[in-house]
Amino acid sequence: MSLDLVAQYLISQPFLHGAWVTILITVVSLFFGVLAGLVLALAQQTRFLPIKILTIAYLWLFRGTPVLFQIIFIYNVLPSFDIRFSAFWSGVIALSLNEGAYMAEIIRSGLQSVKKGQRVAGQALGLSHLSVLCWITLPQAARIVLPPMGNQMIGMLKTSALVSVIAVQDLLLVANQTASADFRYFEALCAAGIYYLGLTSIFMIAQGAMEVALDPKARRRRANGEAGLRAILRRILSNTTTAGGDNVR
Amino acid sequence: MSADEKILELVNVSKTFDRLQVLTDCNLRVNKGQTIVLIGPSGSGKSTLLRCINLLEPPTSGGVLFEGREITDDPRGADRLRRNIGMVFQNFELFQHLSAIENIMLAPMKVLGMSRKDAHDVGLELLRKVHIPERADHFPDELSGGQQQRVAIARALAMRPKIMLYDEPTSALDPEMIREVLDVMSDLSQEGMTSVCVTHEMGFARRAADRIIFMEEGRILENAPTEAFFGGDANARAQKFLSQILH
Ligand SMILES: Nc1ncnc2c1ncn2[C@@H]1O[C@H](COP(=O)(O)OP(=O)(O)OP(=O)(O)O)[C@@H](O)[C@H]1O
Ligand SMILES: [Mg+2]
Numbered sequence: 001m002s003l004d005l006v007a008q009y010l011i012s013q014p015f016l017h018g019a020w021v022t023i024l025i026t027v028v029s030l031f032f033g034v035l036a037g038l039v040l041a042l043a044q045q046t047r048f049l050p051i052k053i054l055t056i057a058y059l060w061l062f063r064g065t066p067v068l069f070q071i072i073f074i075y076n077v078l079p080s081f082d083i084r085f086s087a088f089w090s091g092v093i094a095l096s097l098n099e100g101a102y103m104a105e106i107i108r109s110g111l112q113s114v115k116k117g118q119r120v121a122g123q124a125l126g127l128s129h130l131s132v133l134c135w136i137t138l139p140q141a142a143r144i145v146l147p148p149m150g151n152q153m154i155g156m157l158k159t160s161a162l163v164s165v166i167a168v169q170d171l172l173l174v175a176n177q178t179a180s181a182d183f184r185y186f187e188a189l190c191a192a193g194i195y196y197l198g199l200t201s202i203f204m205i206a207q208g209a210m211e212v213a214l215d216p217k218a219r220r221r222r223a224n225g226e227a228g229l230r231a232i233l234r235r236i237l238s239n240t241t242t243a244g245g246d247n248v249r
Numbered sequence: 250m251s252a253d254e255k256i257l258e259l260v261n262v263s264k265t266f267d268r269l270q271v272l273t274d275c276n277l278r279v280n281k282g283q284t285i286v287l288i289g290p291s292g293s294g295k296s297t298l299l300r301c302i303n304l305l306e307p308p309t310s311g312g313v314l315f316e317g318r319e320i321t322d323d324p325r326g327a328d329r330l331r332r333n334i335g336m337v338f339q340n341f342e343l344f345q346h347l348s349a350i351e352n353i354m355l356a357p358m359k360v361l362g363m364s365r366k367d368a369h370d371v372g373l374e375l376l377r378k379v380h381i382p383e384r385a386d387h388f389p390d391e392l393s394g395g396q397q398q399r400v401a402i403a404r405a406l407a408m409r410p411k412i413m414l415y416d417e418p419t420s421a422l423d424p425e426m427i428r429e430v431l432d433v434m435s436d437l438s439q440e441g442m443t444s445v446c447v448t449h450e451m452g453f454a455r456r457a458a459d460r461i462i463f464m465e466e467g468r469i470l471e472n473a474p475t476e477a478f479f480g481g482d483a484n485a486r487a488q489k490f491l492s493q494i495l496h
Contacts, residue, residue: 121342124303125356125408126332135359140346216346220386 001186009178009191018174019195025091025160025170026199030153032096037103044108055104062101068162070094075166091163095156102152110145111137143214147239150207154200171195208235254281255317256443257302257412262311264297264467271297273467274311279412279445284438286454286475287447289464290490295447298464299414302445303327303334316411332360335405339417341397343389349400350376350385353407360408368407375403379433395426399433406437413437415446449494455479463487 009015043055062070075090085093114137122132164173175192179185212218212231221231257279264272271294279285287295300306302313304320304327313320320330343352353375354368363371376382379399389397398418405413415434419427431450435457438444448454454461454475461478463471463486471478471487483491 117338117340117342118344120305121336121338121344123328124305124331124334124336125404126328126330126360127356128328131359135355136344140344143346216348217388220348 005184005187006190006194009188010194014169014174014178015171015191015195018169018171018192019199021088021169022157022160022171022195023199025088025095025163025168026153026157029092029095029099029160030156032092033099033103033152033156034149036096036100037107040100040104041107041111044104045111059101059104062098067094067098067159068165070098071162071166087163087166087168090166091160091168095160095163099152099156103149106145106148106152107141110141113144114140139214143211146207146211146214150203150210150239153207154203157199157203158196204236204239205232207239208232211235211239255279256281256315257445258312258314259298259301260312260314262298262301262308262313264294264301264306265309271467272301272308275464275467275469277462277469277472279443281443282441283459284442284444284446284457285460285462286458287445287462287464288449288454288490288494293464294467295464296416299336299416299445299447302412302414303331303336305336328360332356332408333411335402335408335410335413337398337401337405337413337415337418339421341389341394341401341421343397343401343404345389348386348388349381349392352389352400353404356404357407371407372403375406376400378406379403380429393426394422395429398422398426398430402430402433402437412443412445415444415448417447417449419448419450451479451491451495463490465490 040055040058043051046052071091071094074085074094075087078084078090118136118140119132122136123129127135160170161172164170164176167173171192175188179188182188209232212228212235218231255278257277259275259277262272262275262277263270275298277285277298287298289295297306301308304313308321311321315330315333320326343349344355347355350369350372353372354365357363357368357371358365373382373385376385379402381396381399384392384396384400387396389400392400402413402418418434419430422430427450431453434444434446435453438457444457446453446458458475460472460474461483462469463478463483465486471484473483477483478487479491481488
């Protein structure tokens, strides 16, 4: 085994590109996944029956089948109905739709965690519906939603490796191809692992920073001299110890 | 205080939820500066009546006149109306993500467009008025029930309301905290704040109320001046209820 080779792989063109593709797929899928989740969460709250049934069918479908199945289905089966996407977009669409099904539940429980009395109190002060949503409901829901949402985001980084089965040149596929071409499995996979760990670490730090930013009491603690970094670190530690079971998909 | 200047009037207000008739032909007149105490058994419709006044529950029929103007016609006017009517809830309902002073500042800033600094000044002054300026930066879960309710009163006052509605403001409090909240309320009444208060604190009613109203099964059965009500002039049902809650 050669650490030099690991370092060489790390900065080689294919690995850099693979890492970039992994980041791109993750971020784009997360964006559309959160969007889909928000729409589904609001749709679940309507009293209009057809929409309700549609949402339930959606959730049933996307939670009830493996995400790997969904990726392959969109890439290989839809073209026979003349619906074609590139490998990259097939992956993104499958991951987004799948993510939406899980985000919906998280967002819905976040919105429900804000008691009706809080909204009524806002209305009684003369705030409009929109103001109540922006200044009372969403800020309180965001604090509830952020930890599980952060876990979903880190999960997405790892789940994105599944797109290698439809030949998207992501980090894992690059590593695997390099490994079998050079017969250097250890070094190639080591390099990929380092990238994955680095990326998940960045996500965790971002998640911790966001939680601190949304914690109203943190502002006061900071005024009293607690360093921001320490607060973030404490969040990350408490997240990693409570994250428990990752979603198995 | 000009004696009979009417600020609020309910005319034959009725309310039904689905098929359940909760209020039946309620008539009520509130003059400027008056304090009215509303009593009655659980489920008699006291909260609903209060919520009809600021349109949190629109009446099914009948009229609500605020400063002589009919307010039930214009559903869009509800936000504007509510600026003028402060409300205090049994469970305080302070915004959990905001500190005491931020709770008070929110509506003046977002509804009236007040600057952060002005709103902060108003907030501090009101916290002094309810005797807890030192708790300005505390969050609701760091305050006792009595302190939370006083912040809630200050939050309502920040909009400079013309009338205050209290829905059992002390019934979720431990006995030793009831006093501090009632004191703030009677001070306000003394200063001439018009108030409608659902409460079973008869000591407060005797001390602060101009009139006592007794409700049962959605109807106003008695509406009498405080002395007359406690002096034995109240109708039989009200007398019976009174003797029950005094024991
Ligand atoms: N949103 C609602 N939907 C359906 N029924 C309601 C609603 N709000 C109140 N009610 C019913 O209306 C009746 C009167 O309720 P209300 O809360 O006004 O009584 P109350 O006199 O305030 O009682 P309490 O002393 O227990 O607070 C009750 O039977 C209650 O169940
Ligand atoms: Mg009530």
